Amino acid sequence: MFVGRERELASLDQLYASDRFEFSVIYGRRRVGKTALINQFIEGKKAIYFMGVESNAKQNLENLSRTIMEYETGM
Secondary structure (H helix, E strand, O other): OOOOEEEEEHHHHHHOOOOOOOOOOOOOOOOHHHHHHHHHHHOOOOOOOOOOOOOOHHHHHHHHHHHHHHHHHHH
């Protein structure tokens, strides 16, 4: 069950409906519902979900590239 966060979902919907390329970073304290917010927002939408990890930038870029490739190829 997802409760609240109407303002945040409305902001994300506005970015999603834009005719421009939009990029959004969501950050905050642990355990406040960031992942739940993202999952609720992308439900039923064409979207790529990627969560960076605390490693080096090169590893995160490689992981993001792999995620995009898997999305595009269905592999």
